[in-house]
Amino acid sequence: MTTSVVVTGLGITSPNGLGTQxxxxxxxxxxxxxxxxxxxxxAQYPARLAGEIPGFAASDHLPSRLLPQxxxxxRLxxxxxxWALADAGVRPAEVPExxxxxxxxxxxxxxxxxxxxLQNLWSQGSQYVSAYQSFAWFYAVNSGQISIRNGMKGPSSVVVSDQAGGLDAVAQARRQIRRGTGLIVSGAVDASICPWGWVAQLAGERLxxxxxxxxxxxxxxxxxxxHVPGEGGALLVLESAEAARARGAxxxxxxxxxxxxxxxxxxSGRPPGLRKAIELALDDARLTPPEVDVVFADAAAVPELDRIEAQAIRDVFGPGGVAVTAPKTMTGRLYSGAAPLDLAAAFLAMEDGLIPPTVNVEPAPEYGLDLVVGRPRQAEVRSALVLARGHGGFNSAVVVRAAS
Incomplete structure (x- = not known):
């Protein structure tokens, strides 16, 4: 029997709200x-808007020794x-490392x-470059620092697949739970709103x-x-359903x-892969399209990419066949952090019985989507599909289901 993997904790850092509440x-x-x-x-750049997290002072939350490194x-x-571990009621010191x-x-x-x-290097010399540069820039540093801080010595990794990566990480975490690891912290947080990071994002020509x-x-x-870039994301605590029940989580x-x-x-003339990713996720969840209550869209805001996504959704669910939303219109695209934040939003939507809105958008009729705009829509949400695509061709889809 396949192990059911559930989410017992959420930790959110978002431009429109610090913390889940x-x-x-x-x-x-x-x-x-x-x-x-x-x-x-x-002022000197062609794109000047972003989703920044206001009021975050790392010194209020973390020991001073961590800040220089x-x-x-x-830090986010x-x-x-x-926050995710606290929300799950987990004290890492009491769990086998x-x-x-x-x-x-x-x-x-x-x-x-x-x-x-780099600025220190060219302005002052190599002796002024921090030793922490050896890892502080690295893609895997969040996994490393979280594991060190919490004494986590079980399977750990990082996934790099651009904006699809947050879903791919959660899927990898689910595999590790099914292989016997008791608990995995998973998801993503990204933040590169600085001149160097901004130039790199401008190079993609999608801002x-x-x-x-x-x-x-x-x-x-x-x-x-x-799109408008943003910073932040969400981390989730994953456990087997059996373990969560045993501790009353x-x-x-x-x-x-x-x-x-x-x-x-x-x-090549071959079709894009997003539709197939959706179908694979539904098959894995053993759900049919009518059983999905809402789709959290990737929402590229590039006409050709929007057309491809809308076509994939219509092909699977039919024209206007499922509610679609893109709450990331309130935060900007948080890169690898965007889809885990959508996962968190999907779980919260299930709890509250509503679908969060897509803001500021007037849906173009040619897309044929039932887009939830302007205000939240009251609805029973038992299952949701979250989509994410990364630059260069990555497509990922995750189906989440309410606790039974």
Missing amino acids: DFWAATRSGKSGIGRITRFDP TDRMT ALVAAD FGMGVVTASSSGGFEFGQGE STSEEPTRAYLPFDSAARG RVYGEIAGYGATFDPKPG
């Missing part, structure tokens, strides 16, 4: 965290992990830390250059012209299905 209150009400960049002067991304991740692991994703690593050390926060990120809208729901594909070479 603040995030969900903002998301329910359609409150956006997108605005002009404040972490550096964006960590990037903002890692450490705090999110602390080889029975816990960490699987995260990263899209860019610690860009801001790396930029600072919106609008200076109006309410008109900058408009997926499935005829005015879509790219609160269960948000189950990671019920997963599918991943890679798009064919451009110009």
Whole structure:
């Protein structure tokens, strides 16, 4: 019998809310965290808006010894992990150290830390470069620092598949639980809103250059012209359903299905892989399309990518056959952190019986989607599909199901 893997804790750091309660209150009400960049002067760049996390002071949450060796991304991740474990009622010191692991994703690593050390190198010399540069920039650093802080010596890893990575990490964590690991912290937190990171994101040519926060990120809208980046994400505590029941844990729901594909070479004439990823996830969850209550869209806000996603959803569910939402319109795209945040939102939607809205968007009729816009929609949510795509052809889909 296949082991059911459930989520027992959530830790959220988001531009529209720091912590699960603040995030969900903002998301329910359609409150956006997108605005002009404040972490550096964006005047010389063509894109000037981002989803920044306001009011986060790492020194309020972490010991001072960690601050010189960590990037903002890692500080956010450490705090999110602390919150997720507390939410799950887990005290790591009371759990066997080889029975816990960490699987995260990263899209860019610690860009801001790396930029600072490069500036030290060219302005002052190599002797002024921190020894912590050897790992603080690295994609795997969040997994490493979380495992060290919590004494987690079980299976740990990092997944790098751009914006699909957050779902891929959760799927890898589910595999490790099924292989016998007692508990895995999984998900992703990204943060690269600094000049070096900003130039790298601009190079992808998918950023919106609008200076109006309410008109900058408009997926499935005829005015879509790219996305707004953001920082943050979510970390989740995963356990087997049996272990969660044995300790009387609160269960948000189950990671019920997963599918991943890679798009064919451009110009090959073969279809994109997103539809197949959806079908694989539904098959893994043993659900039929009518049993899915809502789709949390990838929402690229690039017309061709929106067309591909809408087509995949219509092909599986039929025109207007399932409610679709993109709450990331309130946060910006958080890269590898975006989809885990959507997973958290899906579980919270199940608890509250509502679908969070897509803000500021006027759905273009040619997409044929039942997009939830403007305000939340009251609905019984028993299962949800979360989609994510990474630059270069990654497609991932996860089905989550309410606790039975």
